[in-house]
Structures are given as structure tokens and as C-alpha cells.
Amino acid sequence: MQVVLDADVIAVRPLTGLIDAAAAGRLVGFVNDPPNHDRFFSEWAEVLGLRSMRRRAYLNAGQFVIPRTLNARVLDRWIDGQVTVGMRGTRYGRKARLSDPFYFADQDVVNAVLSATLDDDELDVREHRLAPHPPFAGLRLTDIQALTCTYPDRTQPYFLHHTMAKPWLQATRLTVYSTLLSRLLLAPDVALRLDPGHVPLRLRPGRLASVDLRRADMQARVKADARRRLGTFGIRTRLADRLRAFGVRP
Known part of the structure; x- marks a missing residue:
């Protein structure tokens, strides 16, 4: 099992539920923040040599829990796809725009791979508020020692992700x-x-x-x-x- 986290992610509660889901064979990911929560480009398939894709929620690449059974289908293709895309046409290259299919580089690549290679029952998609980005709207720090953060409805996120x-x-x-x-x-x-x-x-x-x-x-x-x-x-x-x-x- 692989737990993939960006360096700017803080885990603020035990990951037991996520690990259990991955142990059952499902890749766990979190929806990206709006308005980039439903991003999709048909061009992904041609550039990356993928079969037809299903449009799903667009996931943030900063946190995944990936079962070992899916490593080859996800991690290997994710890495190969980044080599194929390179930097040109991404936010790290020149004159790239948000409307470009690979503006978000590795994040666009992994969403393309997931859309083309995984069935619905192999994905466990969690809502964005469980891994929120700044300014962390509505979230309150309730116990600094235990790192506990809580929304008004008592929901607790798994991660805080400081993008940008x-x-x-x-x-x-x-x-x-x-x-x-x-x-x-x-x-x-x-x-x-x-x-x-x-x-x-x-x-x-x-x-x-x-x-x-x-x-x-x-x-x-x-x-x-x-x-x-x-x-x-x-x-x-x-x-x-x-x-x-x-x-x-x-």
C-alpha cells in the first residue's frame, strides 16, 4: 500500500478509515477545490495513449492512498505520463493557460489515468472538505495538542493541504x-x-x-x-x- 502525500500536507486525524478502504482494494482520493473539481479533457487520452475515459470528479494529486494491487495500473502510468507530457504546456512551462489540458501537470496526468484505467468500484472518492485548501473556510482548531480541527457540523478532515x-x-x-x-x-x-x-x-x-x-x-x-x-x-x-x-x- 502506498500513502502519497505532498510535502505541504498536514495529517490531522488517524488515517485508519482511508487505509481500510485501500486494504479492500480501492484507491482513496479527495476532490480538488472548486472551480477545478470537475476538470476534464478528451485530449488526455490521445496524448497519453489511454483508452476511452469516464468523466468523474477531478481529484487533487496531493493525497492518495493506493492499494498495492493498483500500483502498476496507477503509479507506473502516472510516472510514465509525466515523462510524456514534460513541462511544455503546463504551469511550469511558458505561456500555459488554465484551459490547456495539462496545465496542472502531474495532477492532470493522474486524473486522466484514473479516468481511463479504474472502474467505479475501485475508487473511494472523498469530498474536498476532508482535505481542504486555504483559507480552510469554516474550520476551527479545537485541540492544538491532538491537531484536532472541526467544522460546525463536527466533521473532522483528514488533511490540511496548503497549496500555492x-x-x-x-x-x-x-x-x-x-x-x-x-x-x-x-x-x-x-x-x-x-x-x-x-x-x-x-x-x-x-x-x-x-x-x-x-x-x-x-x-x-x-x-x-x-x-x-x-x-x-x-x-x-x-x-x-x-x-x-x-x-x-x-
């Missing part, structure tokens, strides 16, 4: 994720505790760090608002195209 900007690299919104990240990196009870000096000030304990964390939160909010405004007028897209023309990733 990473809080250890740049200023991001203050969320349940950033709070838990500090605990997981620096608390005395963790298996591998980092030197606080190797962690950005905003993620450390203490009053000064708390001030810097709120500064980072405000900076991230202002930046997000500016991006929305630029996007409304199409300015962001034109700027991104010009940057890519010079080999700069926006």
Missing part, C-alpha cells in the same frame, strides 16, 4: 494550518524538532513572533486583494504572459 504560497517561504494568511505548523516544527513533544533560528520569525513562539505573524497575515490579505483586482481587468494575465516570454515564472 507556502507559509515557511513567504507571508501567508493566518489559518489553522499556520498555527499547527508552528506546533509541529517547534513543540517539545515532536519527533524531529527544528532549531527556532531556522524557522521564520512569524512561525516561532513569543510576543514578537505573534506580531510578525499578524503582519504577514495583513500583507497576504492585501496581496490577495490586489491580485483579484488585477484579474478583474485582465491585467494579471497579460503581465504573466510577458513574464513567461522572458523565461520568468510569475
Whole structure:
């Protein structure tokens, strides 16, 4: 059995239910966040040499639990597909757009593979809120020691997935994720505790760090608002195209 997790994923509850499902022969995945939850391109089949595909929910590639019986049908084809696609035409190449079939690179490849190779009874698709992305709307941290996060209806997610900007690299919104990240990196009870000096000030304990964390939160909010405004007028897209023309990733 393979548990595939992105480096920016925090597990916040036991994975027993997911592992049991995989042990029964089903691949477990989580629906991607809207509006990219139903993404599908018929071109996937031709490029990757796949048979006819069935349109299903579009899964995020950041967390999968894959039974050993499906390794060859999923993992091998996923890896081979990424080699076939390369970087051109993906978000990591130049002049790629969201409307391109492989804009999301490995994530588009794996969804194509799943659509073409697995039957419905070989998939266990979990809703997006069980592995949410920022800003983790409606989610509350109820027990920082146990990493317990809860929605108003008492549902608990399995994972928190910090897509896009990473809080250890740049200023991001203050969320349940950033709070838990500090605990997981620096608390005395963790298996591998980092030197606080190797962690950005905003993620450390203490009053000064708390001030810097709120500064980072405000900076991230202002930046997000500016991006929305630029996007409304199409300015962001034109700027991104010009940057890519010079080999700069926006």
C-alpha cells in the first residue's frame, strides 16, 4: 500500500478509515477545490495513449492512498505520463493557460489515468472538505495538542493541504494550518524538532513572533486583494504572459 502525500500536507486525524478502504482494494482520493473539481479533457487520452475515459470528479494529486494491487495500473502510468507530457504546456512551462489540458501537470496526468484505467468500484472518492485548501473556510482548531480541527457540523478532515504560497517561504494568511505548523516544527513533544533560528520569525513562539505573524497575515490579505483586482481587468494575465516570454515564472 502506498500513502502519497505532498510535502505541504498536514495529517490531522488517524488515517485508519482511508487505509481500510485501500486494504479492500480501492484507491482513496479527495476532490480538488472548486472551480477545478470537475476538470476534464478528451485530449488526455490521445496524448497519453489511454483508452476511452469516464468523466468523474477531478481529484487533487496531493493525497492518495493506493492499494498495492493498483500500483502498476496507477503509479507506473502516472510516472510514465509525466515523462510524456514534460513541462511544455503546463504551469511550469511558458505561456500555459488554465484551459490547456495539462496545465496542472502531474495532477492532470493522474486524473486522466484514473479516468481511463479504474472502474467505479475501485475508487473511494472523498469530498474536498476532508482535505481542504486555504483559507480552510469554516474550520476551527479545537485541540492544538491532538491537531484536532472541526467544522460546525463536527466533521473532522483528514488533511490540511496548503497549496500555492507556502507559509515557511513567504507571508501567508493566518489559518489553522499556520498555527499547527508552528506546533509541529517547534513543540517539545515532536519527533524531529527544528532549531527556532531556522524557522521564520512569524512561525516561532513569543510576543514578537505573534506580531510578525499578524503582519504577514495583513500583507497576504492585501496581496490577495490586489491580485483579484488585477484579474478583474485582465491585467494579471497579460503581465504573466510577458513574464513567461522572458523565461520568468510569475
